[in-house]
Amino acid sequence: MGKGLLNPVAAELFMKLEILRILGNRESLNLIELASELGLQDWEVLEFVNELRKYFMIDYVKGKLTWFSGDNPAKIKPWGWHYVYKVAVGSTMIAARRAPPWSILLAEWQYKSYGRHGKAWISNLGGVWVTLKLEISPRAAQVLPMVIPLAICRYLEERLDIKAKIKWPNDVVVKGKKLAGFLIEAEVLLDKILAYVGIGINVNNEPPVETAISIREVLGKLVPRNNITAYIVGVLGRAEKWSEEAGRVQVQYLEYLETLGTRVKLITRNGTYVGVVKGITESGDIVVETEAGSLKFSSGEVMELRHLD
Amino acid sequence: MGKGLLNPVAAELFMKLEILRILGNRESLNLIELASELGLQDWEVLEFVNELRKYFMIDYVKGKLTWFSGDNPAKIKPWGWHYVYKVAVGSTMIAARRAPPWSILLAEWQYKSYGRHGKAWISNLGGVWVTLKLEISPRAAQVLPMVIPLAICRYLEERLDIKAKIKWPNDVVVKGKKLAGFLIEAEVLLDKILAYVGIGINVNNEPPVETAISIREVLGKLVPRNNITAYIVGVLGRAEKWSEEAGRVQVQYLEYLETLGTRVKLITRNGTYVGVVKGITESGDIVVETEAGSLKFSSGEVMELRHLD
Numbered sequence: 001m002g003k004g005l006l007n008p009v010a011a012e013l014f015m016k017l018e019i020l021r022i023l024g025n026r027e028s029l030n031l032i033e034l035a036s037e038l039g040l041q042d043w044e045v046l047e048f049v050n051e052l053r054k055y056f057m058i059d060y061v062k063g064k065l066t067w068f069s070g071d072n073p074a075k076i077k078p079w080g081w082h083y084v085y086k087v088a089v090g091s092t093m094i095a096a097r098r099a100p101p102w103s104i105l106l107a108e109w110q111y112k113s114y115g116r117h118g119k120a121w122i123s124n125l126g127g128v129w130v131t132l133k134l135e136i137s138p139r140a141a142q143v144l145p146m147v148i149p150l151a152i153c154r155y156l157e158e159r160l161d162i163k164a165k166i167k168w169p170n171d172v173v174v175k176g177k178k179l180a181g182f183l184i185e186a187e188v189l190l191d192k193i194l195a196y197v198g199i200g201i202n203v204n205n206e207p208p209v210e211t212a213i214s215i216r217e218v219l220g221k222l223v224p225r226n227n228i229t230a231y232i233v234g235v236l237g238r239a240e241k242w243s244e245e246a247g248r249v250q251v252q253y254l255e256y257l258e259t260l261g262t263r264v265k266l267i268t269r270n271g272t273y274v275g276v277v278k279g280i281t282e283s284g285d286i287v288v289e290t291e292a293g294s295l296k297f298s299s300g301e302v303m304e305l306r307h308l309d
Numbered sequence: 310m311g312k313g314l315l316n317p318v319a320a321e322l323f324m325k326l327e328i329l330r331i332l333g334n335r336e337s338l339n340l341i342e343l344a345s346e347l348g349l350q351d352w353e354v355l356e357f358v359n360e361l362r363k364y365f366m367i368d369y370v371k372g373k374l375t376w377f378s379g380d381n382p383a384k385i386k387p388w389g390w391h392y393v394y395k396v397a398v399g400s401t402m403i404a405a406r407r408a409p410p411w412s413i414l415l416a417e418w419q420y421k422s423y424g425r426h427g428k429a430w431i432s433n434l435g436g437v438w439v440t441l442k443l444e445i446s447p448r449a450a451q452v453l454p455m456v457i458p459l460a461i462c463r464y465l466e467e468r469l470d471i472k473a474k475i476k477w478p479n480d481v482v483v484k485g486k487k488l489a490g491f492l493i494e495a496e497v498l499l500d501k502i503l504a505y506v507g508i509g510i511n512v513n514n515e516p517p518v519e520t521a522i523s524i525r526e527v528l529g530k531l532v533p534r535n536n537i538t539a540y541i542v543g544v545l546g547r548a549e550k551w552s553e554e555a556g557r558v559q560v561q562y563l564e565y566l567e568t569l570g571t572r573v574k575l576i577t578r579n580g581t582y583v584g585v586v587k588g589i590t591e592s593g594d595i596v597v598e599t600e601a602g603s604l605k606f607s608s609g610e611v612m613e614l615r616h617l618d
Contacts, residue, residue, distance in 0.1 A: 011420045014323055014397060039395070039404030039414070040421070086348070088323060095348030105348070111320045112349065 013109070015040070016048055016125065020067075020108055021087045023058065024074035028066040055126025055204045057222050070224035071204075073106050078233055092131035093185065093198045101135035101194060104233060113200075114183075126205035127214070128225050132197045132236055139246075140239040141186060141193040145169065145284040145299060146253040147242045148182045148197065151235040153256045155228060162218055165258035168277070168286050169299030173258060177213035178202075197236060201228060246282055253280060263308040264288065268301045274308070322418075324349070325357055325434065329376075329417055330396045332367065333383035337375040364435025364513045366531050379533035380513075382415050387542055401440035402494065402507045410444035410503060413542060422509075423492075435514035436523070437534050441506045441545055449552040450495060450502040454478065454593040454608060455562040456551045457491045457506060460544040462565045464537060471527055474567035477586070477595050478608030482567060486522035487511075506545060510537060555591055563589060572617040573597065577610045583617065 015038065022037060023029060035045040049065065052058055057071035069075040073085045082103040089095050089107040091114060096105045107130075110123040123129045136144075149166040156162040156174070167173045172180040180201040187194040202214035204222045215223050235242075242249050254260060259277045266273045266288065275290035285296045286305075324347065331346060332338060344354040358374065361367055366380035378384040382394045391412040398404050398416040400423060405414045416439075419432040432438045445453075458475040465471040465483070476482045481489040489510040496503040511523035513531045524532050544551075551558050563569060568586045575582045575597065584599035594605045595614075 014326070015399065015420050017323070018397060036404065036407040038399050039401060039416070039419075040399030041403060044399065044421070088327060090324065090347050090349030090353065092348060094350060095345065098345040107348070110348075111324050112353070 012048070012051075016052055017087050017109060019045070019048055019052060020056070023065060023067050024072055024085075024087070028064050031060070031063050031065055034065060052125070055124075055206070055216075055222075057204075057224055068224060070226050071222070073108070073226060073229070076226050076229065078104060078230070080237070081233065092129060093183070093196055096131040096133045096196050099133055101133055103133040104130060104229075105133075106130045106229065113198075122208035123200065124202075124205035124208055126216070127203050128199070128201040128229055130199050130229060130232075132195075132199070132233065134195045134197065134236060134239060135189075135192050136195055136239045137191075137243065138188075138193055140243040141184075141195050142283050143243045143246050143249055144184055144195060144197065144236075144239060146249050146280070147235060147239065148184075148199065148232075149180075150249065150253050150256060151232050152180050152182075152199075152201065155231050156215075159227070159231075160215065160219065160223065162215065164256070166253065166256045168257060168259045168280065168305060169284070169302065174213055174218055177207070177211055179213050179215065179218075199232060203228065250280065250282055259286070259305070259307075265306045265308055266297060266302050267304040267306070268297060269303065270301070273297075321357070321360075325361055326396050326418060328354070328357055328361060329365070332374060332376050333381055333394075333396070337373050340369070340372050340374055343374060361434070364433075364515070364525075364531075366513075366533055377533060379535050380531070382417070382535060382538070385535050385538065387413060387539070389546070390542065401438060402492070402505055405440040405442045405505050408442055410442055412442040413439060413538075414442075415439045415538065422507075431517035432509065433511075433514035433517055435525070436512050437508070437510040437538055439508050439538060439541075441504075441508070441542065443504045443506065443545060443548060444498075444501050445504055445548045446500075446552065447497075447502055448555075449548040450493075450504050451592050452552045452555050452558055453493055453504060453506065453545075453548065455558050455589070456544060456548065457493075457508065457541075458489075459558065459562050459565060460541055461489050461491075461508075461510065464540050465524075468536070468540075469524065469528065469532065471524065473565070475562065475565045477566060477568045477589065477614060478593070478611065483522055483527055486516070486520055488522050488524065488527075508541060512537065559589065559591055568595070568614070568616075574615045574617055575606060575611050576613040576615075577606060578612065579610070582606075 018038060031045060032042060035042045038045060057068035059066045082100050084105045086107045088109045090111045092105040092107050096103060108125060110129055113123050149172050152172045153164045156164040162174060164172050164174050170182050171178050183198040185196040202212055203225050204216040205214055207214050263276050273290050275288040278287045278289050280286055285298050288295050327347060340354060341351060344351045347354060366377035368375045391409050393414045395416045397418045399420045401414040401416050405412060419438055422432050458481050461481045462473045465473040471483055473481050473483050479491050480487050492507040494505040511521055512534050513525045514523055516523050572585050582599050584597040587596045587598050589595055594607050597604050
């Protein structure tokens, strides 16, 4: 009845997500059964599966498909958390709004994810795209912007032997390219803060832009994702504890801070500043020595930070 | 992290199908709950819902969404049939292959649907896209190509007061435009035929091409789809009965045959023929009076039939 109203990329993404949806809930599944369930030819499904195997640890042996449980988020049951895993979601940040405190929202694909200042964030297949909803003290909330990138850097270094740096305020970079980013939104209650921590990590996905990099690219192989998620969840679950050790957190944070001692250009809502980064305050503001003297900027003020060296 | 790798049409289709998936399984649902489940802003969901309401009978009253059960295929339970409804599927024809005989496969959207001679068939949202798998006698199989378009024409005339015509071999046309089409594939068993009857009806969907038309366009309003499906299922369930009345079926078929008495051009695998349509044999072949005399063509031979008058 005519040809291609629909972009083939759309249709293919859809079928791939259907495969993840079906496969995620089984121990293993014959390719033939999967094809039948999808209403596709065996060879068509095999093409999709082979594409998916670039980004997901899916075994295909003797006609049987198995998604390695360490990489399949449907197989996590984090104790003490309300865990919601969806193959596709609008945005995990928005999905978290009506979830109870201490929720984890994790998705394989986001229709409309966003980063700082509402910038678009592309959630390619194979990454970790997660929002944690925490109910914490204001003090703990203040230390989060340091704890999160620190946790990511330490995981990369200790578990995967990858040297990573923090690019203030919200990025983790490897070889100068963005490997992870985070975003904190908060609702202030009477004596508590409801913090929405959105974290995106390029694990096995195709990096969406030239200035990004994924763990798969660094190591040349796929890495099971659930361990990274569990590590970060564990760290953020102890947010109150870190707030009691804010000084020590800050010292460690500075060790990873790529920006320290370098000349930067800060584009803020109120103008552009150039200077040398001298440090980070306990509340996470950046201290920059400019011609006009020493100035402090919060991450909320800064739209963009560019290295000049 | 950069912008739009994914075509927005893709993402939007995906979210619309998610909405149908969620809504189809509930009695009714608050827009706010739906937004929360999808991880979208309320206004974003409302935009999608308003788009869907062009093609589906979804009520939105006082913040509550209800998909009218007469239009929601998730609400059908056809007695005596194995019924499989999927929001999205590769092709209902292929999904039917491993289903038991007397199965119905119905989908809102098909990734890779096809028509006669493998031509692409676009399954826009709001149509009836269904495959029936029948186990019937060879005699009953022979009468199917007449019974199917006849059933569609009678439904349109008797229930919706729409004058429709059969365009041999596989189309139903209204005002010269295609409103429905069908496709029969078969596996021959020892004494039985496994027939796969694929039927596509432009009910409330946007017609995919200029030469197509939908019931919604003809009547200027949405029509609940389940009744049409039930009618056709009922007719095809009595395939053996029709084979006993093949003569009467043929007479009625000819009454609806637009092609009768007109000059046509037939493009076949073996060449092109021009002549006047004289009738249809009991086995559904077309009889054409050509310069070379009276010739018979099966629907399998004919790639295309064009009217010359």
